[in-house]
Amino acid sequence: MEFIIGSGIAAVALYTAAKWNPAVSERKKIEHVFRNIGYRVKDHEPTLVRRNKKESSMEYVYSVPFGLIDDPKLQPTLEKTLSKPVEIKFRGKLIIKVYNKSLSKLIHYDEQVTNDWIVPIGYTLNEQIRHDFDSIPHMTIAGMTRQGKTVLLKLILTQLILNKPDDVEFYIIDLKGGLEFGPLEKLKQIKKVASNVREAYQVLQEVQKNIKRDMQLFRSNDYSNVLDTSIKKRTFIIVDEGAQLSPGKHHTKDEKQMFNYCQEVLSEVCRVAGALGYRNIFCTQYPTADTLPRQIKQNSDAKISFRLPTGIASRVAIDEQGAEELGNVGRAIYRTHTKHVLQVPFISDDVMWSRLGRYERDASVEKEDQASRDNTIEFG
Numbered sequence: 345m346e347f348i349i350g351s352g353i354a355a356v357a358l359y360t361a362a363k364w365n366p367a368v369s370e371r372k373k374i375e376h377v378f379r380n381i382g383y384r385v386k387d388h389e390p391t392l393v394r395r396n397k398k399e400s401s402m403e404y405v406y407s408v409p410f411g412l413i414d415d416p417k418l419q420p421t422l423e424k425t426l427s428k429p430v431e432i433k434f435r436g437k438l439i440i441k442v443y444n445k446s447l448s449k450l451i452h453y454d455e456q457v458t459n460d461w462i463v464p465i466g467y468t469l470n471e472q473i474r475h476d477f478d479s480i481p482h483m484t485i486a487g488m489t490r491q492g493k494t495v496l497l498k499l500i501l502t503q504l505i506l507n508k509p510d511d512v513e514f515y516i517i518d519l520k521g522g523l524e525f526g527p528l529e530k531l532k533q534i535k536k537v538a539s540n541v542r543e544a545y546q547v548l549q550e551v552q553k554n555i556k557r558d559m560q561l562f563r564s565n566d567y568s569n570v571l572d573t574s575i576k577k578r579t580f581i582i583v584d585e586g587a588q589l590s591p592g593k594h595h596t597k598d599e600k601q602m603f604n605y606c607q608e609v610l611s612e613v614c615r616v617a618g619a620l621g622y623r624n625i626f627c628t629q630y631p632t633a634d635t636l637p638r639q640i641k642q643n644s645d646a647k648i649s650f651r652l653p654t655g656i657a658s659r660v661a662i663d664e665q666g667a668e669e670l671g672n673v674g675r676a677i678y679r680t681h682t683k684h685v686l687q688v689p690f691i692s693d694d695v696m697w698s699r700l701g702r703y704e705r706d707a708s709v710e711k712e713d714q715a716s717r718d719n720t721i722e723f724g
């Protein structure tokens with residue numbers, strides 16, 4: 345009798361331990377998911393090789409039957425089943441990383457100044473992601489309205505000015521009437537802010553003239569890439585709401601020519617002017633073949649997307665689905681040769697001005713300097 349009671353208690357204890365041990369039940373849920381989505385080859389299922397417990401995550405390493413690779417259904421299904429962030433990697437074995445906590449919903453901008461072309465983009469669950477504009481010169485940014493595109497542009501601009509106040513210059517095409525970037529024209533690093541297509545046309549004519557001048561200078565010095573020279577200057581062309589640069593049926597012939605010219609110069613910046621030190625950041629709410637010109641997309645090796653309405657829009661923006669699943673404002677996918685889901689730090693206009701106010705240009709000095717600056721290129 346005592347023996348029966350004793351083994352009964354032991355069985356209940358074992359059952360409870362199994363039930364409440366999160367690692368065991370998590371593993372079971374993972375293997376249920378394998379079965380539910382048919383992640384197997386005939387009767388052969390993945391088998392758990394080991395578990396690695398880390399501070400903020402649990403890693404499950406599975407050996408999979410020959411011929412099976414990772415499956416795009418795995419990540420979203422596991423994430424929803426476990427109600428935790430999940431990352432999947434496939435390196436001969438299937439690695440499933442289940443995080444204990446979710447990404448922060450709000451991270452305030454608080455970045456140290458460095459002397460390079462590297463800017464913060466955001467925080468993933470386990471690391472900070474930065475972007476180096478000397479490694480990857482051009483970037484596209486997509487996302488529905490009020491998801492954080494302009495805030496990210498301001499974050500990038502602020503960090504670049506803080507890092508390289510004497511070497512960076514910006515041409516900004518703010519096609520929302522200059523409301524966001526117009527006030528920044530006071531800063532000495534901002535060459536021009538265009539607030540409509542006609543102004544964008546003029547600004548881009550100036551940019552094209554400068555590209556021609558620099559091309560000449562590179563040729564006569566046998567330079568092929570700015571990175572191999574002592575030239576310190578970098579010129580950023582930022583377009584906020586690029587969709588406004590695609591002509592519609594209601595535009596006149598002249599207007600259409602102006603739009604096409606703007607798109608051509610931006611494509612030229614991405615195609616050839618990167619080597620001369622020009623960097624393009626092209627931002628749009630509506631990524632389609634018309635609003636995100638092919639040459640710009642193909643030559644922008646960094647692609648960022650905030651939430652988009654559909655998987656199709658996500659494929660246009662970042663070449664894969666996923667942006668339609670992003671939830672939080674400021675949450676984005678940063679895609680280069682790797683892909684990261686991250687939270688972009690928030691910078692308010694007040695913080696931006698508190699850091700950049702010291703670079704407001706003195707109007708009288710500016711006028712005197714303007715002519716000489718226009719036609720010079722600085723060497724280090």
Ligand SMILES: Nc1ncnc2c1ncn2[C@@H]1O[C@H](COP(=O)(O)OP(=O)(O)OP(=O)(O)O)[C@@H](O)[C@H]1O
Binds near residue numbers: 487488492496690
């Ligand atoms: N990284 C962030 N973290 C937290 N909140 C943010 C972040 N970025 C933006 N927001 C909030 O969302 C608001 C809208 O952001 P933003 O103006 O950048 O959107 P947008 O994508 O440029 O929209 P639109 O396409 O309409 O111009 C901000 O005023 C701010 O309140």
Ligand SMILES: [Mg+2]
Binds near residue numbers: 493494495584
């Ligand atoms: Mg905006």
